[in-house]
Amino acid sequence: MITIDGVSQTFKGRSGPVEAIRDINLTVGEGEFLTVIGRSGCGKSTLLRMVAGLLKPTAGAVQVAGETVRGPRRDVAMVFQKPALLPWRSVEDNVMLPVEIFGWRKSEHRANADRLLEMTGLTAFRKRLPHELSGGMQQRVSLCRALIQNPKVMLLDEPFSALDALTREELAVELQRIHMELGTTMIFVTHSIQEAVLLADRVAVLSSRPGQLRRLVEIPIPRPRSFGHNAHLDQVANISAELHSLLLSDAHLPRTQTA
Numbered sequence: 428m429i430t431i432d433g434v435s436q437t438f439k440g441r442s443g444p445v446e447a448i449r450d451i452n453l454t455v456g457e458g459e460f461l462t463v464i465g466r467s468g469c470g471k472s473t474l475l476r477m478v479a480g481l482l483k484p485t486a487g488a489v490q491v492a493g494e495t496v497r498g499p500r501r502d503v504a505m506v507f508q509k510p511a512l513l514p515w516r517s518v519e520d521n522v523m524l525p526v527e528i529f530g531w532r533k534s535e536h537r538a539n540a541d542r543l544l545e546m547t548g549l550t551a552f553r554k555r556l557p558h559e560l561s562g563g564m565q566q567r568v569s570l571c572r573a574l575i576q577n578p579k580v581m582l583l584d585e586p587f588s589a590l591d592a593l594t595r596e597e598l599a600v601e602l603q604r605i606h607m608e609l610g611t612t613m614i615f616v617t618h619s620i621q622e623a624v625l626l627a628d629r630v631a632v633l634s635s636r637p638g639q640l641r642r643l644v645e646i647p648i649p650r651p652r653s654f655g656h657n658a659h660l661d662q663v664a665n666i667s668a669e670l671h672s673l674l675l676s677d678a679h680l681p682r683t684q685t686a
C-alpha cells in the first residue's frame with residue numbers, strides 16, 4: 428500500500444543544511460498499523476509529511492497504492508496534534524468540511540458522517556461548537572473529519588499528545604477499534620512506547636537525527652489490546668523494554684553508528 432523508497436530530506440537551514448531523514452526504506456501493507464517512534468527532532472513529522480505529499484523528498488520517492496506521491500491525495504488523510512477545527516462551525520459541519528472542499532455531494536456523505544459521529548460517541552454533541560467540547564472530544568471530531576474522506580491511508584502525527592493521560596489512553600483504544608472496524612492503513616507517530624505497542628502491527632524505531640530506520644519491531648499480540656492488566660502483560664513489558672533500550676542507547680552512539 429505504501430512504499431518508502433530510499434527517502435531522504437535535507438532542509439536548507441539558516442546556518443547551513445539540516446539533514447532530517449536519511450535513506451529510509453520501508454513498506455507498509457494494506458490495512459497495516461505502523462507506529463513510528465524516535466527521539467525528539469529525529470524527523471518523524473518530516474517523514475510523515477513526505478508520505479502525505481506535503482513535502483517533496485530530496486532523494487528517493489514515496490508510493491501510495493502504486494502511484495508516486497507528488498502532492499496531497501484525497502485517499503490519504505492526516506490528523507495533527509492540534510485538532511484545528513473551525514471555531515464557528517458545529518461538530519457536524521466540521522466533520523463535513525472535506526466533503527465541501529472536495530466538492531462532493533453532501534447528501535451522499537451525511538449517512539457516513541452520522542455513522543462516524545455515532546462510532547466516536549459524538550452524536551449528542553453534533554450541534555455544539557468546538558469551544559464547548561473537551562480536548563479529547565475535539566480530537567474525536569478531527570478523527571471523524573479525516574475518516575469522512577474514506578481514506579485508504581491515515582497519517583497521524585502525535586494526535587493524542589496534548590491530552591491528559593486517561594483521555595489519551597481512551598482515544599488510543601478507540602482508534603484501535605476504528606482500525607479494526609475499517610481496516611484503514613495507518614501510520615502513527617508518537618513519543619509514547621505504551622501507545623506504540625498498543626496500536627501497532629510493527630513499530631519503526633528511528634535513530635536520532637538524521638532519522639534512519641534503526642529497527643522494525645513486530646508486535647505479535649492479538650487484538651483487541653488494552654492498557655493495564657491483560658493476558659499479554661509479560662509480552663508487552665518485554666517489547667516495551669526492547670523499544671526503550673533502543674531509544675535510550677541511541678543517545679550514547681555517535682550519529683554515524685545509529686543506523
Ligand SMILES: Nc1ncnc2c1ncn2[C@@H]1O[C@H](COP(=O)(O)OP(=O)(O)OP(=O)(O)O)[C@@H](O)[C@H]1O
Pocket residue numbers: 438439440445446447465466467468469470471472473474636
Ligand atoms: N522547514 C524546515 N526547515 C529547516 N529545518 C527543519 C524544517 N522542518 C524541520 N526541520 C528540522 O528537521 C529536524 C526534524 O524535524 P521533525 O519535526 O521532523 O522532527 P520530529 O521527530 O517530528 O520532532 P518531535 O518529536 O520533537 O516532534 C529538526 O531538527 C527540525 O528542526
